[in-house]
Amino acid sequence: MTAPKHFRDRVEIASVRAETESLDNGAAAAAKRRVAGRVLGRRDMGKLVFLDLVDRSGRIQLLCHTAKTGEVDVHLGDIVGAAGSPSKSKRGEPSVDVDAIEILARIRTPLPDTFHGVTDTEARYRRRYLDLLMNEESRRDAILRARMVTAIRGYLDAEGFIEVETPILQPRYGGGFAEPFVTRSNLLDQDLYLRIADELYLKRLIVGGLEKVYELSKDFRNESYSYKHSPEFTQVEWYEAYADYTDTMARCETLVDQVARATIGGTRTTFRGHELDLAKPWARVKFVDALEEHGVWSRDEEELRAKLAGAGVDISKDRTWGQLVDHAYAHFVEPGLIQPTIVYDWPIELSPFARTTDYDASVVERFEAVVAGMEFANAFSELNDSEEQEQRFAAQADEREAGDAEAEPGDPDYVEAMAYGMAPNSGIGIGIDRLAMVLLGRDAIRDVILFPLLREKG
C-alpha cells in the first residue's frame, strides 16, 4: 500500500480546539472535522488509544476507540490524518473523537526524547528540523520572525517604497566596513565578491529615479561568529529621495514600533536580561557628546591614544584615528545604551557615504540605532555629490594604506553613476536578525537563523 499523496479539507488544530470549548466533559459535537499533523504522544489503554496530534497551530488529543478505528497502528512521530468530531474527554481534555485515522507518512528514525526534546545547542543548529518538530518554542520563533518580515514589507509598501533585487555577486564590494567572501566566475574568468551590503546598488536606483526603494537581503561578511554576528545575515535597506537623516530617524522609530506591535503584540520585550521598550520616540545622543561624557574624545590621534591607554584599553591594533575613535565608541558608549537610542552626527572618517553637517565639515549626518548595547541600524543623509564622493574614497584609501583593512575599497562606477545627478536622499540598513533577537528575546543570533553556518562535523 502506498502512502496517500494528499489529505484534503483539513482544518487547523487550534480551530478544532476552540470548537470544543463549549462542550461538557465526555461530550462530542455533531460536526465532523479533519485534522492532520505529527503524533507526539501515545497513551495506549488497549481498546482505547489516546494520541497527541500536533500541527503548526497547536496540539490536540485524539480519542481512538479501536471498535471504530480498528487497530491503531501509529508510532510516535508518524504523520497522520484523522477524521472525527470535536469532543472533550471525561477529564475535560479537548479532543477529537476519531472515526477514521490514516498514516500519511511513517517515521523511520525514532524521535528524540519526547519529554526533554532536543536541548543540545549543537544538535538544534545542525538538525533544525528536529528542533522545530520537537520544540513548540522554536516553531513559534520561526513563525514570528516571518511575521516580522511581513510587517516590515507591509510598512514600506504602504509608504510607497518599491521592493527591488540587486546583485549578490558583485565585481566590487562596498557599502560597509567588512571583509568579503571571494568567489570566481568561470564565465567571466574573474573574481567576484558576495555582497557585504546593498547600499551602492540601491543608490544607483535613486540616480535612476525610482525615488523610494528597499531590499530585504542576505549579506555576507567573512568574519567570525559572536552573539550578534553571523557570516550570513539579513538586512533591510531602504533609500528615500528628497529626505534627510531626520526623516529616516522618524521612519526607523515608526517602523520598529509598528513591527513590534504586529509581531509580538506590543513594544515591550526582554533581551539579554534587559527590560526594553521599543515604543517611539527613542533617546537621542550626539556621538561626540557621548564620547566626551566618558572623557575619551579628542580630534588628535596621539591625545586620543593616550586617553584610551590611560583608561586601560588595549589600543595596540588600532592604526588610525578612525580605528581609535571607533574603538572608544564600542568600548565606552555602545554597551551602556540599553533602551533604544539614536546616536547621531558621526566623524567623517567613519562614514564615507554621509553628507557633512551644516555646523562642522568633519562631522556627518549619520546615525546608528542601538538597543541593549547592540547596534541594529545605521543610516545617513546620503552623500550625493560625485566629486566629494571621489574624495571620500581617496580618504578611505589612505585609511587602508595606514593599516585599516576594512576601509572602503572605492567604486569608480558608483561615482560615475552619481555624476549623472543623484537626488538628495537618506537611507538606512536595519539588521533583521538583530531585530528578531530583540523582539523574540533570543540572546544569540543563531537562535533566529534557521540554519546557522557551522563547521563540518569532523
Added chain:
RNA sequence: GGGCCGGUAGCUCAGUCGGUAGAGCAGGGGACUUUUAAUCCCAAGGUCGCAGGUUCGAUCCCUGCCCGGCCCA
C-alpha cells in the same frame, strides 16, 4: 585568536578512588476502555568525540587534535 566549560545508547542524563558502563524516554514484543511525562511485564540497544602516551589494564590520568557553548579580544 585567548580563557573557562562540555562531547557517554536515537534523545535527556548518571557513573567508573583506573578493572570494557547504567537510568528514564524513544525503538521491538506483550497486557489494559478515560489517559495526558499513563502504568505494568519481557527482550534488546554503546568505537564512552578522534589519535597518541602512561599503565598489567584507560571511557576515567597526561598530551595533541576535532566539534560545540559561554566570556574576552
